[in-house]
Amino acid sequence: MKIAVLSGKGGTGKTTVAVNLATVLACRYVDCDVEAPNGFLFLQPTVESKQDVLLQVPEIDHALCTRCQECVNHCQFNALLGAGSRINLFEKLCHSCGLCTLVCRFEAIKEKPRVIGYLEYGKRGQQECWRGVLTPGEPMGVPIIDALKDKLADGWSMLDAPPGSSCSVVATAIDTDFAILVTEPTPFGVHDLDMATQVIKKLGVPGAIVINRSVGDDRLIEDYAATNGIPVIGRLPFSLGAAQAIARGELLVQLPKWRARFEELGNRVRELVG
Amino acid sequence: MKVLVTSQGPTVDALADERFGRAAYFVIFDGQSAEPKIMKNPGFSSDHGAGVVASQSVAEEQVDVVITGHLGPNAVNSLQAAGITAYRLPSQSTVKAAFDAFAAGELELLLAKQS
Numbered sequence: 306m307k308i309a310v311l312s313g314k315g316g317t318g319k320t321t322v323a324v325n326l327a328t329v330l331a332c333r334y335v336d337c338d339v340e341a342p343n344g345f346l347f348l349q350p351t352v353e354s355k356q357d358v359l360l361q362v363p364e365i366d367h368a369l370c371t372r373c374q375e376c377v378n379h380c381q382f383n384a385l386l387g388a389g390s391r392i393n394l395f396e397k398l399c400h401s402c403g404l405c406t407l408v409c410r411f412e413a414i415k416e417k418p419r420v421i422g423y424l425e426y427g428k429r430g431q432q433e434c435w436r437g438v439l440t441p442g443e444p445m446g447v448p449i450i451d452a453l454k455d456k457l458a459d460g461w462s463m464l465d466a467p468p469g470s471s472c473s474v475v476a477t478a479i480d481t482d483f484a485i486l487v488t489e490p491t492p493f494g495v496h497d498l499d500m501a502t503q504v505i506k507k508l509g510v511p512g513a514i515v516i517n518r519s520v521g522d523d524r525l526i527e528d529y530a531a532t533n534g535i536p537v538i539g540r541l542p543f544s545l546g547a548a549q550a551i552a553r554g555e556l557l558v559q560l561p562k563w564r565a566r567f568e569e570l571g572n573r574v575r576e577l578v579g
Numbered sequence: 580m581k582v583l584v585t586s587q588g589p590t591v592d593a594l595a596d597e598r599f600g601r602a603a604y605f606v607i608f609d610g611q612s613a614e615p616k617i618m619k620n621p622g623f624s625s626d627h628g629a630g631v632v633a634s635q636s637v638a639e640e641q642v643d644v645v646i647t648g649h650l651g652p653n654a655v656n657s658l659q660a661a662g663i664t665a666y667r668l669p670s671q672s673t674v675k676a677a678f679d680a681f682a683a684g685e686l687e688l689l690l691a692k693q694s
Contacts, residue, residue, distance in 0.1 A: 381627070382627040383625060383628025383631040384628060384631070386660060386661075388635055388637075388638030388639070388660060388661035390660075393660050395628060395631055398631065398653070
């Protein structure tokens, strides 16, 4: 059972919901927000292992290369430049598809691995925690997320998605069993909630909404939920105490009132996903 | 010598385009012919690596000098690999006015040719 926590908008409380819900459900936490993974700040697992994530990029043997341009013309990502005295690779544009190696008739291209980030695994008591970390300056998070998801054993996993509705969000949400859409009752919140909703609808993943920072009037979100047939399964109040606890790096479930709220939310999730 | 100006439109009277990789058109002046060659920039609609694909096309046209507003890091590396020099556009200039300013030696060097 894989549950993805999405929001569309950044800063709505994805990580807050994901770490606290994973804790009350006693399930695995997986930080797929590889550009800014911050779930470990709250869970503080003891890290047991770390491994690099590699991407295969072409290496051109200029002694064998005839500069025929076949590789340049086939590259869909414009990662190869054929101008000048030799073929030049722009490795950050390379999506590691391997087509250049296949089309080279002179066997002048070999693949070599390039490190773009790493995975970390640790435990907080019995709770398993994973995260992917993309090296700053690297443009593509998807290979890290794919590598992370390959590591997950059976059992429940809570996948903390990146914000937005980009490739990294799709890579996180695809092949999950359920999505929790965290939002806030503002026009920004509902606008970006709609983008996240469209992603999960396209992927065929069922979902439910959690309203964070509720101040009592949540009609913006309730109307959207009713129109789109998505249940609202939780409401978390706008709270100075919660903000202060988060600023101290604490889990909200350490506060009794919040523990009760997340346990109730956990029960709703269990009912919905069986 | 071939001199290319990045352009927002397909005429010499169009405003020059500050962007290189994402410029709409390339206007290429050739000392050998009176009429400039006008072509679409393949980088304009490219999903990835606009600076690289624009440079590739500029190199295929055997251009010596590019006149544009800004160059991104991939464009800088690509134009350097292709041995092309770049000069900075005057602000709010038409393509023709930019070319004339270059011919008069009035433009600032943006990227020196790598030997």
